[in-house]
Amino acid sequence: MNAAEEPVPSPTEAIPFFTPVNFILLSVFVVFLYVQLRPKAPVTLPQGPPPVVFRTFIPSTLIEFNGEGENPCYLAVRGRVFDVTPGKSFYGPGGPYENFAGRDASRGLAFQSFDRDMLTEDLKAPLDELKDLNEDQLENLQNWEERFLEKYLVVGKLVAEGDPEAPKT
8 A cells, every 4th residue: 555545444434424514514404494493573464544433524523634733634525524634635735625625525526616715614504505506517526426435435424513413512
């Protein structure tokens, strides 16, 4: 046997198990196993908006829901109160339709007018029955109402102050 040659182990000799390569492979396997089996943080869903309760409004209670500050933005069309808060940039403060926030917007929508003179200023007066509207104005109003029904949640109804269904203050 030549001194430069290393002895070759015979097939019956044991090869050591704890070689550096085996130790590295075992370590990688243990880390992989830990990553797969470690306890996971429970999945939490984001908290949704608070539930909305259908309620009856009178003009003086609806006016509070004009979208200012943290208040939601509601408006009424033919006695239905819609939560237009998702469209607060249009119906809330500074929006093009801000005059309708917290109000009965029926007459203004029928006339396609967003002026303040389309709103009932006396909140204790009877609700506008819209009897003087012509066919085109009624069609405008119906189209707006259908659009609101498609996009926004109905959160209540608007009744006149003194109505038997009016909330007691």
